[in-house]
Amino acid sequence: MKHVRDFYVFLGPPGAGKGTQAKVVAHRLGIPQISSGDLFRENIKNQTEMGIQANEYIKVGDLVPDDVTVAMVRERISRTDCMNGAILDGFPRTPAQAKAFDGILSETGCKLNRVPYIKVPEEALIERLSGRLTCRDKGHVFHKSYNPPKEPGVCDFDGSELYQREDDRPETVARRIRVYIERTQPLIEYYQDRDVLVEVDGDRDIETITADLVKLLEVEETNV
Ligand code: ADP
Numbered sequence: 322m323k324h325v326r327d328f329y330v331f332l333g334p335p336g337a338g339k340g341t342q343a344k345v346v347a348h349r350l351g352i353p354q355i356s357s358g359d360l361f362r363e364n365i366k367n368q369t370e371m372g373i374q375a376n377e378y379i380k381v382g383d384l385v386p387d388d389v390t391v392a393m394v395r396e397r398i399s400r401t402d403c404m405n406g407a408i409l410d411g412f413p414r415t416p417a418q419a420k421a422f423d424g425i426l427s428e429t430g431c432k433l434n435r436v437p438y439i440k441v442p443e444e445a446l447i448e449r450l451s452g453r454l455t456c457r458d459k460g461h462v463f464h465k466s467y468n469p470p471k472e473p474g475v476c477d478f479d480g481s482e483l484y485q486r487e488d489d490r491p492e493t494v495a496r497r498i499r500v501y502i503e504r505t506q507p508l509i510e511y512y513q514d515r516d517v518l519v520e521v522d523g524d525r526d527i528e529t530i531t532a533d534l535v536k537l538l539e540v541e542e543t544n545v
């Protein structure tokens with residue numbers, strides 16, 4: 322039988338822990354983690370034309386237009402390292418992106434296996450985003466109090482500098498949460514209707530959530 326490539330989408334508000342969890346879970350499953358935010362930040366760092374344009378939206382907490390975002394993700398998932406699937410984090414973020422993603426999956430004979438929705442109360446999100454520290458090189462994330470690096474200001478994994486993202490400042494955080502409610506929250510129903518959504522309580526410690534996610538995704542893998 323033809324092997325079906327399985328994709329997973331980690332859904333949740335900014336600060337829910339999507340990146341933190343997706344990195345570890347993808348590593349355990351041996352598939353790549355694809356973060357649309359990390360891809361944009363890489364383009365901004367390299368000053369590509371797309372990165373310069375995308376940054377105008379990102380720095381004020383708005384979403385980058387769907388066509389640019391979909392083209393970027395389409396190219397990324399066409400690469401050979403995604404031949405056994407991938408975990409997407411931060412994409413799709415609008416119903417139009419979700420529809421485009423369905424199209425990409427069916428064109429390439431892939432399956433959307435599960436969509437873990439990481440649920441966290443709004444007050445916790447603000448605390449998490451305002452204390453988030455991000456690594457310059459690969460986008461590993463830490464938190465000043467909840468998940469501090471071993472050495473202040475230095476990434477545990479690759480030794481690169483940790484910085485506070487411009488869009489993690491309080492004014493922009495509030496806007497991003499509003500944008501999430503208006504534009505991304507409808508995806509909960511979208512994926513519920515397709516019977517792939519699984520709610521995960523994200524208001525627990527990082528390791529407990531990871532264990533739940535790995536169990537959830539591994540069970541699905543063996544049942545395929
Ligand atoms: P997202 O990708 O959903 O925006 P991140 O994974 O970047 O979220 O996490 C946001 C911040 O919250 C980071 O500083 C991270 O270290 C911290 N964090 C993630 N998960 C938890 C958790 N379960 N409890 C406390 N802090 C967390």
Ligand code: ADP
Nearest residue numbers: 335336357358378379383384385390411412414
């Ligand atoms: P967070 O980890 O806090 O959820 P991300 O790193 O995923 O944030 O995204 C940072 C910013 O990049 C978003 O606020 C948005 O401007 C842009 N972005 C990321 N993914 C998308 C997407 N799928 N569609 C549109 N804009 C996006």
